[in-house]
Amino acid sequence: MSILICPVCSEKLGLHEKSYKCKNNHCFDLSKFGVLNLSLNNKSSKKRHGDDKAMVVARTEFLDKGYYRPIKDAVITLCEKYCKGAKNLIDAGCGEGYYTAEVVKTLVLEEVFGVDLSKEALRYFKKRIKNALPIVSSIFKMPFEESGADFVLSMFVPDAYNEFLRVIKKDGYFIKTKVLKNHLIELKQAVYDNPYYNDEEPDEIEGFEKLDEIITDYKTTVLGDDIKKLFLMTPYYYKTSKTDQQKLEKIEKLEITVSVKTVVYKKV
Template sequence: MRELFTCPVCGQGLAEEPRRWLCPGGHSFDRAAEGYVHLLTPAQMRSKIPGDPPEMVRARRDFLASGQYDFLADALAEQLRPILPPEAVIFDAGCGEGHYTRRIADRLTAGGIRLTPVGVDIAKTAVRMAAKKVPEGRFAVASLYRLPVAEGVFDAALNIFSPLCAEELARVLKPGARLLYVVPAARHLYEMKEILYPEPYENEEKDVEYAGFRLVGWERAEKRMSLSQGELASLFAMTPYFWRSPREGAERLSRREQLEVTAAFRILIYEKKDEE
């Protein structure tokens, strides 16, 4: 297979050996025991780009393991299945701990596609979990704003609630390939926000165009979830509200033994334009 990843130091392709990835210039990157590779440069490490802290990563792992958001993974797999070639390389941009990567890969493989899942995240704790969960995949600790990835290698990309760098995604996708970008819909987790905030607000819904892409459509994925106290605590801890909510709001939420909460996502579907 053509080299997917590139050397973060000199930009040449990285050959994947069992214990390390190696560029022709002699730069070498060890594979961790879980199989992922750390490709942040020392300068990127010094700039302290914020990835999710480990406690947030663990909260997300716990909540996603409950299966409450699996309907979203299934909707994404349904979108991808008809448009992928029989052998496909898909990219999970900001893959977190790999819950969606795993489930989507399973659905697509069951649908007869020979799949190579690839994931990048800047949080090492998350990438370690993802690599463990998806041993057949390729995972790297890297920044979405400077992907150590060759041009035009992916048949599709997913971005689920992660920072979007459209320019980099356009570079690494094949012409005509799709990007599925998942964002919160207006009333995502609204019932939880009603408990947390005196004046909750709805999320703004907007269809943004990005250079290099054409917005070809969008879909809603929604579910009303009945959450236990434990699920509610994990869900709260994986959202930005955890850091921003007034303390009384957080206390009110922690006293709920059960809550009906709506998960409401929008899947924005972009197609990479052919070279103009």
């Protein structure tokens, strides 16, 4: 039985041909790309909803070159050690599924959900993971029943801990990767007059017990166009003026520090 619920009335959602329906007849069609839109407020506004196409393409191309492979390896190591028993997975803020695809190969999962606001990213996600269900939704209010998830993955996304706590079952797992102080500092030095270090948040999360962590810290050289693609992936991109962005176009190669921490938790 799926853990999917209706975003309108919270009753269970079931698949009928190419639509998901609840018993109150709220109906949500799968797009031709296999994406399920369960976001209720995406029709009127013109503002950005998740990552646009240029950003998704840049990120896909950058990640597929393997610059972040050690981060993926850290996630897989923790998955193998702690999450083998998981039957379902929610990737909250899944993007185009670079990390999820590897997790899906590692675990024996019956249901895989990718949640993101970007329809564009979810189309790529579906291409990478054929048997997964990509869902357009905020990660702060996800269309899943309480205590139904075995495993939630969250890679470089804003924290929605209360929502993760709601959907994960007791003794279920939560793996998150977050940036450390020096992550991509050289990229910021190349663009800003006064580059800032990242804030590091504490590991403790209420309702979860921390089981283990892996710190992934290394330097790698990024070449040519990949520098701009990397910048497009970051949250700094939208805060940076065109003039500052153009500074990157003159750089042919840049050694960067990758510095992140992956933590595995259990819901207590």
